Amino acid sequence: MMSPESQSPAPQPSEPESEDRVYRSVPAIAGGALLLAIAGWLGIDAVVSGEGRTPWMALAVLILVVPLVVAFTLRPAVYVGDDRLRIRNPFRVIVVPWGQVASLKSSYSNEVLTESGAKYQLWAVPVSLRARKKAARREMRATAQARREMGRDEGRGSALGMRAGLGSGPGQGLGGGPVSDGPARAETDRIMDELRGLHEARRRAETAQGEVTVRWAYEVMGPAVAGALLVLILAVVG
Template sequence: MDGPKDEVFRSKVAWVFGWLWLAFAAWNTFDLIARGSMPSALIAGAVLGVITALVFLMAMRPAIVLEDGGVRIRNPLRNAYIPWNAIGDVIVTNAIVIEAGRTTVRCWTPQTTARERARASARAAKAASSADASRTDRAVAEAVGTRTHADWVAHRITETGAMRQDASSGETSVTWSPVALAVTAAAVALVAVTIVLS
């Protein structure tokens, strides 16, 4: 029997931007190979490569994954894993912060801005002041309407942790991501090669 399906939370805007950038980078790489001339093509390729590495690390890689045994956090350069029974407080400031004993993990995504929080508060106030809403409807609108995407994800982490306590597996860990380090090393190597050859 299959366990629950993993839930993945990330910035959708960053994810879409990342894929658009990859398409742009692929097209420009083809163009540089087909029509570029040295050393300008090499320099342009290095700039394109470094920006693509940064887009991957900062826009496409970060995510919060709710797994069967715990929550996995992918930040730009590091991975963290916290089993459900180790999760303490889940706090939202401008980012989600998960406390697990002596370990505190700040999640890169999803984040909330002061503007997003102000919009959510305005929506809640508008719904709460609606003339045709009952007192209960207004209270619900006020409580739920002030939530941002980050608030909702934090609530989902807390709720899932409470439901899956018995399914907890593994140990709390925070480690460097081999993929992120490889992408960073490739970008640095590309710059070094460009400096040597140009």
């Protein structure tokens, strides 16, 4: 009598990977869209109504300017995943596994430092000194308001305690003032805090190891170089 063939269990579907969070600079995108609109309006008008060499020069300038505007305004982005950080800068795309991140630094720019000593700037998460000063002023006002509220509560608690023959310590039967939600932070500083927290949580994970890869953005550099050469040739031939 033959034994029935053993059947291997059906493979279980792998757990879907979480989608990357994407960080971009909204002011940069708005500024880039405005610059592209102006350049398109002026350039197309020169191409259509210009005379002699003007249409060709306008076309060459457009080929040069448009990729550069896109590279520095619309293109930068930071993709944050559970296993790696992908940085899309104007002319490069850098993929850094969390295990290769040494630190995330914020000073006059936000940067990623790798274990090998390399440094990569986060173009999509720019530092705003104005936003930092605004957050610092907001924090100072909140602290001063909390102290005033605490002083009033302590005064009321002392008066009630004397009338009722109770201790005059703060917080006995009264609220101790507004609860703080934490220090006020600029938006980009909060983003860097989130990245530091994710790095600390994931840097030892097995799937977060690997090598840093850097790819040049030839799709941006090629048209810009071609436009620069056309402008140079037209200027020389002129």
